[in-house]
Every structure is written in structure tokens, then in C-alpha cells.
Amino acid sequence: MFKKVLVANRGEIATRVIRACKELGIATVAIYSEADATSLYVKKADESYLVGPGPIEGYLNIHRIVDLALKVGVDAIHPGYGFLSEKPSFAELCEKKGITFIGPTSQAIADMGDKVMAREMMKKAGVSVVPGTEGSLKGVEEAVVFARDIGYPVMIKASGGGGGRGLRVARDEKELIKNLEIAQSESRAAFGISDVFLEKYIEKPHHIEFQILADKHGNAIHLGERDCSIQRRHQKLIEISPSLILDAELRERMGIAAVKAAKAAHYVNAGTVEFLVDDKRNFYFLEMNTRIQVEHTITEEVTGIDLVKKQIEIAAGRPLGIGQDKVQARGFAMECRICAEDPKNNFRPNGGRVTAYYSPGGIGVRIDGAIYKDYVIPGFYDSMVAKLVVRGRDWDEVVSRMRRSLDEFVIRGVKTTIPFLRKIMNDPDFIKGNFDTGYIDRKPELLDYAEYEDPIDKVAAISAAIAAYHGF
Numbered sequence: 001m002f003k004k005v006l007v008a009n010r011g012e013i014a015t016r017v018i019r020a021c022k023e024l025g026i027a028t029v030a031i032y033s034e035a036d037a038t039s040l041y042v043k044k045a046d047e048s049y050l051v052g053p054g055p056i057e058g059y060l061n062i063h064r065i066v067d068l069a070l071k072v073g074v075d076a077i078h079p080g081y082g083f084l085s086e087k088p089s090f091a092e093l094c095e096k097k098g099i100t101f102i103g104p105t106s107q108a109i110a111d112m113g114d115k116v117m118a119r120e121m122m123k124k125a126g127v128s129v130v131p132g133t134e135g136s137l138k139g140v141e142e143a144v145v146f147a148r149d150i151g152y153p154v155m156i157k158a159s160g161g162g163g164g165r166g167l168r169v170a171r172d173e174k175e176l177i178k179n180l181e182i183a184q185s186e187s188r189a190a191f192g193i194s195d196v197f198l199e200k201y202i203e204k205p206h207h208i209e210f211q212i213l214a215d216k217h218g219n220a221i222h223l224g225e226r227d228c229s230i231q232r233r234h235q236k237l238i239e240i241s242p243s244l245i246l247d248a249e250l251r252e253r254m255g256i257a258a259v260k261a262a263k264a265a266h267y268v269n270a271g272t273v274e275f276l277v278d279d280k281r282n283f284y285f286l287e288m289n290t291r292i293q294v295e296h297t298i299t300e301e302v303t304g305i306d307l308v309k310k311q312i313e314i315a316a317g318r319p320l321g322i323g324q325d326k327v328q329a330r331g332f333a334m335e336c337r338i339c340a341e342d343p344k345n346n347f348r349p350n351g352g353r354v355t356a357y358y359s360p361g362g363i364g365v366r367i368d369g370a371i372y373k374d375y376v377i378p379g380f381y382d383s384m385v386a387k388l389v390v391r392g393r394d395w396d397e398v399v400s401r402m403r404r405s406l407d408e409f410v411i412r413g414v415k416t417t418i419p420f421l422r423k424i425m426n427d428p429d430f431i432k433g434n435f436d437t438g439y440i441d442r443k444p445e446l447l448d449y450a451e452y453e454d455p456i457d458k459v460a461a462i463s464a465a466i467a468a469y470h471g472f
């Protein structure tokens with residue numbers, strides 16, 4: 001087993017990895033920017049090093065991170081999610097310098113990171129993909145012909161896209177021509193390549209993804225699914241496991257397809273195969289994420305398997321040690337992403353000082369968080385500051401437990417998604433399981449959540465307004 005692991009990430013996921021290492025008896029090294037000097041994960045690691053004054057570049061400087069790892073005697077690096085986790089060049093550099101990258105091979109990351117390439121590989125492996133153009137678009141003409149053929153709306157996607165970015169819907173030909181150009185230049189700016197392709201727009205689908213584990217000895221299993229249909233800006237906000245819309249038969253078929261997808265990609269370590277499921281219960285491969293995901297927690301809660309420990313053990317060469325028949329999901333789990341965002345302002349991220357923080361607790365409640373009282377949330381990073389995860393015996397219990405936990409959760413000083421999430425936990429449609437990926441967009445009334453706002457926060461806002469009016 002490894003003796004020392006460097007965590008090339010920040011925030012809650014850095015803490016998550018450090019916790020797994022501690023349980024395995026592995027020493028930990030954190031890296032941080034000046035903006036992160038007071039972060040929780042920096043305090044929790046055995047050693048921590050400043051990697052540059054800038055808020056971002058230090059986390060992306062692969063040579064500096066690998067040099068540091070060599071200097072402090074690290075034998076493996078965990079990349080978390082985001083940042084370098086899906087950069088093939090980083091995994092490759094680790095491979096070259098003799099440091100174990102806790103994740104798949106650089107080749108698998110490169111293959112699955114390119115959505116066009118991933119679609120081709122899946123088609124060859126016999127996994128159904130969302131109907132779309134062959135390869136990257138060669139020109140506007142090809143796009144127009146495809147869309148006429150398949151019918152509007154269509155989705156324009158950046159082949160290098162991720163994190164909900166580089167996606168655009170076109171409802172008619174005019175919109176297609178206009179959005180195509182925008183998508184190409186956005187993609188060039190964000191991902192460095194302008195390649196885009198088209199997919200049929202699936203109406204009212206569910207986003208269902210399967211958790212995969214594969215070891216270096218050829219064993220691959222899935223740990224069931226997560227329903228991530230509750231999204232804003234094509235980004236997940238609430239995740240649920242298992243999905244209410246899958247029965248045992250569909251689960252088995254999709255699980256087999258997910259394992260087939262992982263095997264086709266020669267995949268090793270933890271990964272996720274994402275699908276869209278339409279209202280006729282057809283499922284289509286969407287993409288594969290070659291890293292630990294934000295919402296891995298709910299799979300841990302229903303299966304009892306520590307996914308980050310598994311990642312580390314797999315990277316160290318250990319066999320999986322669990323067969324598919326030994327994986328058993330019990331009850332339900334749900335995760336709410338607590339983000340420092342203003343839902344009423346198009347979910348705009350906001351930073352600032354946390355003036356009060358009380359986390360919920362009690363039976364079945366788990367917090368993977370990154371903040372504490374008086375912590376100043378920097379505005380440079382992902383807005384997610386905590387994950388509230390609850391477990392229950394059945395759907396009703398998991399919903400009521402999440403509602404109760406959100407009621408207990410107090411974060412003052414910054415706007416968060418908490419009141420919006422509380423509103424959702426009281427929405428009859430959500431409670432009945434009546435939702436798909438368009439749920440939030442179709443229900444603007446969810447933004448009327450004044451009754452779920454922290455009363456003290458409202459008083460603070462009013463006093464601030466009065467103070468501003470009087471020029472205090």
C-alpha cells in the first residue's frame with residue numbers, strides 16, 4: 001500500500017480523499033493557493049504546500065505539482081474531480097515520473113474525454129448512443145441536413161465539453177445556424193478546440209448514471225445507478241439512488257451496458273457511465289466521466305462501499321475483491337448540493353464570510369463540507385461548499401429526512417441553495433417522483449421560496465438596506 005498520497009485538489013473533495021487516506025493509514029499532502037490558506041482541507045492534511053499565489057494556476061501546474069510530489073516523497077497522487085482529474089497529460093506525466101495516478105490510464109482519459117471518440121467506441125462496442133452526427137461537424141450544411149432528417153430540437157455539443165458547459169439547444173434552423181457559430185467559439189475559448197457535434201434532443205429524459213469499479217486484473221463491476229435529473233444549467237443539484245423509474249430488469253440491462261462500456265474503454269479505477277433514459281424507457285449512452293464524481297456519496301450510502309478507498313486500493317494493484325453478485329443496494333440515499341449561489345439571480349455564485357454555520361445531524365445524515373464559521377468563501381472556485389447526504393429505508397423516509405436536515409442547516413452571511421432546496425423538498429411533484437431533467441426550468445414557482453428563507457438572514461438584509469439608505 002502507498003505510504004504518502006498528494007491530493008491535487010481543494011475544497012470538500014480534498015477533505016474526502018484525506019479522510020480515506022487516514023483510514024488506510026496513509027500520510028497526506030495538500031496543496032493550496034493563497035486564497036485557500038484558511039481552507040479546512042489544508043488543516044486536515046499531514047503536510048501542506050503553497051503552490052503559487054494565483055487562485056487557479058497553482059492547481060493546474062502539472063510540472064510543479066509532480067516536482068513537489070517527488071521532493072516530498074509521495075508515491076501516489078489523487079486528482080479529485082475537476083482541475084487535473086481529466087487531463088491526460090497529467091496522468092501521463094505521473095506515469096512517466098513513477099508516481100501512481102489514482103485513476104484510469106492517460107489513454108482511457110483521452111479516449112473518453114473526447115465525446116465524439118467516446119461515442120464511436122461505444123457504437124463499436126454495441127452500446128446505444130444518443131442519435132447524432134458521425135464524428136465532428138464538417139460544416140453548417142451537414143448540421144442542417146442532420147437536423148432536418150432527425151427533427152428539431154437538436155443539441156449542439158462541444159466534443160471537449162464538460163461540467164454543463166459547451167451545450168446549446170437549437171429549436172429551428174435559424175437557431176441552429178446562429179448557435180453553431182457561438183458554440184464553436186465558446187468551445188475554442190473554454191476547451192481549446194472548436195470541434196462540435198449534434199445530438200437529437202431527447203425530450204423530458206432522466207439522467208441516469210452507473211457507478212463503475214474496475215481493477216488492474218480485468219475485473220469490472222457496477223454499483224448501481226444514480227438519478228441526477230434535478231439540474232440547473234445542465235448541472236446537477238440533487239442526486240438520488242436508486243432511481244424511481246428503473247425496475248430490476250432495466251437496471252440489469254443498463255448495468256450490463258455500463259460494464260460493457262467500461263471494458264471497451266479498457267477502463268481501470270472508479271468511473272461513471274452516464275445515460276439518458278427517455279419516456280419510453282429507451283436508454284442512450286451520454287458520456288463517461290473518468291474520475292470520482294461529486295455524487296459518489298449516495299452510492300456509498302446505499303452499497304456501504306467506500307469508493308475513494310476502493311480507488312486507492314485499485315491504484316495500488318489490489319484486486320476488487322467483490323463480485324457483481326455481492327453488490328447490494330439497501331434503501332435510498334439523496335444528495336443535495338449546497339452551493340454559495342443566488343438561485344434568483346440565475347444561480348450566480350457568490351462568495352463572502354460565513355457568519356454562522358450549524359450543520360444538521362442525527363440518524364442517516366452525512367455532511368461532506370468545506371466551510372466553517374468565519375471562513376471566507378473565495379469567489380474564484382466552484383460554488384459548491386457542502387454536500388448534504390441522507391439515507392433512509394424508502395423514498396418517503398429519504399425525502400422527509402432531507403427536508404428535516406435542510407430545515408436544520410444554517411449558513412448565514414452568503415446566499416445559498418438551501419431555501420430553494422427546501423422548497424423542492426415540499427413540492428408535491430418532487431415528492432411524487434414527478435420530475436425529469438427539465439424540472440427546474442419548467443417550474444419557475446420554485447423560486448418563490450421566501451417562506452423557507454432563514455428569518456435572521458432576512459433581518460440582516462433589511463438592516464443592511466436601511467444602513468445603506470442612511471449612508472451608514
Ligand code: ADP
Pocket residue numbers: 081082083160161162163164235236289292293294295382
Ligand atoms: P459530476 O459529473 O461529478 O456531477 P460536474 O459535472 O458538476 O460533476 O463536475 C465536477 C467538477 O468538475 C466541477 O467542479 C466542474 O466545474 C468540473 N468540470 C467538469 N468537467 C470539466 C471540464 N471539462 N473542464 C473543467 N472543469 C470541469
Ligand code: ADP
Pocket residue numbers: 130155161162163164165167199200201202203205207231234235274276286287437
Ligand atoms: P457534460 O459533459 O457537461 O456533463 P453531458 O453530455 O453529460 O454534458 O450532458 C449534461 C446534461 O445535459 C445532461 O444530464 C442532460 O440534462 C442534458 N443533455 C445532454 N445531452 C442531451 C440530449 N441529447 N438531449 C437532452 N438533454 C441532453
Ligand code: MG
Pocket residue numbers: 163274287
Ligand atoms: Mg455529464
